Amino acid sequence: MRKTEKLINALTGEGSLTFANNLEFAVELEKKIPSLEAKEHEGSTLWFENGSASVANTRVIVNSTGHIIFFNEEGRRFLCTDPEGHPLHEALWTHDSGETQLAQARMRLDNKQWVGIKPCAKTFRTQIDISSHDGWQDMKLDDLREKAAEAWRVPFSEVKYFYDDAHMVHQGDGKYDIQLVKDGLYALYEGNFDKSTFMSFMFRVNWAKLDLIPVVELFQSTLPGTGGAVFEFIWGIYQDQSREEELPPLRYRGLPTYPSKEAFNIFSAFFVPKGPEDKNINKLFMDPMTSHEITWTPQKHAPVRYFDDNQKIVLTVQDGYLYKVTSFDDPITFPYTNCGGVRKPPIEREVRVGTQSFTLLEGPLGREISFDPIWRIRPQTYPSKLSNKPPFTWKWFFNGEPPAIDPVKAQYTIPFYPEGAADIDESSLQPMVLDQIFYYMEMAPAMPHRLEKIDKVLIHTFDTVLAGCIDCTKEREYTVLYSDPEFAQKNAQLLWNYAASRDQLKNLEKVSFLPEKDHIAHAYSNQYGLIFKWIPFMYHPDREACENMLKALVGSLQPNGFIYLVGPRPLEGLFEHYGLHKLYNDPVGNMPFFRQHLKMCPENQVHPDLCVFLLEKKVPEEKKNIQSAPESAEGEFEGTIPQMRNFRRDH
Numbered sequence: 001m002r003k004t005e006k007l008i009n010a011l012t013g014e015g016s017l018t019f020a021n022n023l024e025f026a027v028e029l030e031k032k033i034p035s036l037e038a039k040e041h042e043g044s045t046l047w048f049e050n051g052s053a054s055v056a057n058t059r060v061i062v063n064s065t066g067h068i069i070f071f072n073e074e075g076r077r078f079l080c081t082d083p084e085g086h087p088l089h090e091a092l093w094t095h096d097s098g099e100t101q102l103a104q105a106r107m108r109l110d111n112k113q114w115v116g117i118k119p120c121a122k123t124f125r126t127q128i129d130i131s132s133h134d135g136w137q138d139m140k141l142d143d144l145r146e147k148a149a150e151a152w153r154v155p156f157s158e159v160k161y162f163y164d165d166a167h168m169v170h171q172g173d174g175k176y177d178i179q180l181v182k183d184g185l186y187a188l189y190e191g192n193f194d195k196s197t198f199m200s201f202m203f204r205v206n207w208a209k210l211d212l213i214p215v216v217e218l219f220q221s222t223l224p225g226t227g228g229a230v231f232e233f234i235w236g237i238y239q240d241q242s243r244e245e246e247l248p249p250l251r252y253r254g255l256p257t258y259p260s261k262e263a264f265n266i267f268s269a270f271f272v273p274k275g276p277e278d279k280n281i282n283k284l285f286m287d288p289m290t291s292h293e294i295t296w297t298p299q300k301h302a303p304v305r306y307f308d309d310n311q312k313i314v315l316t317v318q319d320g321y322l323y324k325v326t327s328f329d330d331p332i333t334f335p336y337t338n339c340g341g342v343r344k345p346p347i348e349r350e351v352r353v354g355t356q357s358f359t360l361l362e363g364p365l366g367r368e369i370s371f372d373p374i375w376r377i378r379p380q381t382y383p384s385k386l387s388n389k390p391p392f393t394w395k396w397f398f399n400g401e402p403p404a405i406d407p408v409k410a411q412y413t414i415p416f417y418p419e420g421a422a423d424i425d426e427s428s429l430q431p432m433v434l435d436q437i438f439y440y441m442e443m444a445p446a447m448p449h450r451l452e453k454i455d456k457v458l459i460h461t462f463d464t465v466l467a468g469c470i471d472c473t474k475e476r477e478y479t480v481l482y483s484d485p486e487f488a489q490k491n492a493q494l495l496w497n498y499a500a501s502r503d504q505l506k507n508l509e510k511v512s513f514l515p516e517k518d519h520i521a522h523a524y525s526n527q528y529g530l531i532f533k534w535i536p537f538m539y540h541p542d543r544e545a546c547e548n549m550l551k552a553l554v555g556s557l558q559p560n561g562f563i564y565l566v567g568p569r570p571l572e573g574l575f576e577h578y579g580l581h582k583l584y585n586d587p588v589g590n591m592p593f594f595r596q597h598l599k600m601c602p603e604n605q606v607h608p609d610l611c612v613f614l615l616e617k618k619v620p621e622e623k624k625n626i627q628s629a630p631e632s633a634e635g636e637f638e639g640t641i642p643q644m645r646n647f648r649r650d651h
Contacts, residue, residue, distance in 0.1 A: 004034050007047070007060055010068045010085035018192045019092040019104065022078050029059060029070065036060065055244050065304045066374055069236065074100060077240050080233075083374050086307035089233045093208075102207035106188055107229035110305070110314045110326035110335065113411055114188040115226050116196060117233075119207060121184030122419070124602065131174030141168050144176070154256045155289055162203065162255055184419065185216060185230075187223055187412070198419035199223070201600060203254050210238050210247060213267065213296060215254030217600040220431065221415045224333045225326070227266045228303065228316070235270040235302045242298075249274070249295035256288040269303050269318065271296035306375050313360075313369070320378035325351045325360060331405035333413075334493065336360045341382035344500060347394050347493050353380035363393055391505050394496035397513045402492070403485035413490045415464070421603040426537050427487075430464040433612055435593040437532075437564050440584050440614045450562070454529035458556065460516070461534040463487040467495035469532045470511060472502065477510040479523050488513050524556045531557055535567035540609070546571050554578045559619045569609040584614040 008030055010016065017023050036047040036059060043064035046053045055075035062068050066083030076093045091105040106116040130136045130144070145163060149156040162180060169177040181204045186196040199221050202214040213234070216222060241247055250271065252259075264285050267273065275281045275294045284290045301319035308314070312328040326335040336351040350361045358377070360367045371377055395402050415428035441447050456477045459469045463484040470478055472495075482488035492513055499505045514523065533553055539545045546567060553563055563580070565571075566588075575582050588594055588610045598604060 003038075004036070006085070007033050007062075007068060010081040011070055011079065013081070013085045013087065015191060016079060016081065016085070016087040017090055018106070019078075019090065021094075022072075022090065022092060025072055025078070026070075032059065065376065067304055069240075071240075075240070075244075076100065077236060080236060082304075082306050084307065086309075088305060089229070089236075091233075091237075100208045104193060105207075105233060106191070106193075107226075107233055108191075109223060109225040109229050109411075110316075111223075111225065111330070111333070111407075111411055112328060113223055113408070114191040115199070115223060115229065116186045116188045116193055117202075117230070118184045118186060118193070120181050120204065122182050122201065124180045124182070126178050127171075127175060128178060129175050133174075136174045141165060144168065152255060153289075155292065158253055158255055158292055161253060183214065185222065185226070187416075197416055199226075199414075199416065207237065209241060210234065210250060212253045213250050213271075215252070215257055217254070217258070221417060221428075223411050223414065227262075228269075231266060231270045232302070232305070235298055238298050249297045251292050251295060252285070253292050257291040259286045259288060259291050261286075267296060269299070271298055306372075308372070311369055315375060315377075317375060317377060320376055322351060322353050322358060322375075322377050322380075325358070327360075329407045331407045331410050331489070332493070333410055333490065336362075338380075340380075346497050348390070352382065353377060355379040390500055392509070394493045397480075397492040397495070397508075397511050398488075399512070402489055403515065405486055405489055410486045410489070413464075413486050417597075417601050418604055419601075421605060423605050423607060426534070427464045429588065429606065429610075430462060430534065431468075432591065432593040432597060433534075433566055433588060434462075434465045434468050436586065436588075436591045436612050437614075439592075440564070440612075444583060444614065450560075451530070454561075456526070456528045457530045457532070458523060458526075458528045459532045460520075460523075461536060462532050463491075466491035466513070467498070470495055470508070472499040472504040472507055475507045475510065478508075478512065479519075479526070479528075480511065480513045481516040481520060481523055482513055483516045485515075524552050526556060527558050527561075528556055529558050529561045531561070531563045531565075533563060533565050533567075535565070535571075537607075540568040540607075543570070547574055550574055550578060554580065554617060557617045559617055561617050563613070563615040563617075565613040565615055567611065567613070569611045572611070572613065575613075575615060579618045579620070580615045581618055582613060583616055585611055587611050 011026050011030060017026055032049060033047070036049055039046045039048065039053050041053070045062040046058050047060035048058045050057045056073070058071055058075060060068065060070055068081045068083070068085070069077050070079040072078050072093060074093065077091060078093065079090050080088045082088060087108055089105060089107040092103045093100055094103040102119050104116060104118055106114050108114055130139060133139070142160070145159045146156055148163070149159045152159070163178065167179045171177055182201040183204055184198060185200045185202055186193065187199055189195040189197065201217045203212070205212060205214050238247060238250070252267065264282065273281050273285070273294050273296055275284050281294060284293055303316050303318040303323065306315045306317065314326050316323045322338055324335040324337050332347070334346045334349050336349045337345045338351045338353065339345045348363045352359045352361060357368050357370045360369065415431055417424055417428055441451070452474070454476065458479050459466055460481045461483070462469055463482050464487055466480055466482060466488065495508070496505070499508050531553055535546060535549055539549070550571060553565070557563060569587065572582060572585065587608060589606045589608055591612070594606065
């Protein structure tokens, strides 16, 4: 195949382009490609017209890795593919008021799903009135920004960056119109915006001339691999724009930022961090007040991806090092990770690189794949000492037989929040409610001591956060009733990873994940010291159904046992009748964790009658108060609740 034919195949391949303007331009470019001139430049091949390889004249660049980038009349990339023509991302550029702007972009994930960016997706507006403050006539915009920075606990520089003078308009008499524009991140179910689902807001980026690394605000609500695919795009357009003129380094900016170890790792894969001299970069990054002080410049060799249709895999390689391998149509969302033989791979899925091949390992099972020269993988050696074999795999929780899983649905086991004024669905509310439950655990007097004595727990209808309800620090018998197999499998894997990383798997030998429809009757025939129960929304209007559920819960609860119950507020009128003592209760809409969420999605709503209850079953004939625990018992349980909260935060 001639080189120009390979370019044409990549440009016109199925699914490469979806935006109408790009499709129209591709028709003309296809005709031009055979007559384009070629020039080698720093390991890449530039294909250009009109006699010079200027930014405006270059139509195609084939990088040293073989990846192909196509450019429009302005020299803006609109398509990037791997060497075999598999599309990686597409961008649509438009002109508004004479300025070039990114209209939409989409990125392909390792699992062949797509995500998209919609710039300026939402404008948040509010009005403030400072006329009641002394000396308001003399207040300047910077004075208002100082007060906002103090209230939000963010640096003044960041408030000024996002709220410039154009977004703080004085209306007279001390009234100001405040605006904040944000980009949006979406899941594209069929690869385009026709069937898109909102995932998260990002702080607005000047995509035509990159100015920051954006904060993905709802950091737990993106499809697996989204971060890598988005940064692949960001790194690429930074490189493109640097061809015209040297760009200043990027900074991680937000109100606030959400620093984490994972964020630092992915930033560092594509960009080189640099902080003030004599300052610890990791500490600077992990502090939201100083994250913006670090500058980021592009790595010379960023991670690149290769899709292989024959093997049904996609590889991520950086400068010859094979980082991970993902299998197409895999019901398990975790990739095979190259841990270098020095740490444990997630759920024992490891890729080991040899001299002429690599092996995908899952426990004792392996699949060997020969190198393709186009991947440019370096051979690798490993330490001779093997890590200790775990006592069991994540499949143990399902008695060795996990449920059948839809591979596509498995990718969507994340919280999805409304883009505007709508109720959050119950699946996406559960992570916030679990945080409230942890708060009750910490707030109730002597609760750590009381929980220490519990040895049997039932978890029912908490499918999104099953793993977060399980304490890895102590051996207990957990009966987990699930109705959604995709969420159940994901939680089983997260739980296994968390416990394995802390050498606590032995404590989880009595954890059983059971399908609700087959095991509910038997589960409720037993007695438990602690029950987690979420009453599904569909039953809330049915008082009889809710009362029957409450009756079943009481029947399965030991005297002095506890229930964390989420359900409709009117249900509390039955607690006394069924011998339950209400220790704490809060409407979900009043929870601090929901109020925190509103800072990111201020229009989201929950039903005002949805409540979280902590209930205790009274001993017959007697109402027992929680007694103070001995100090030694408190210390014995110290750290358990924080560890459970850490699990929720990390996952």
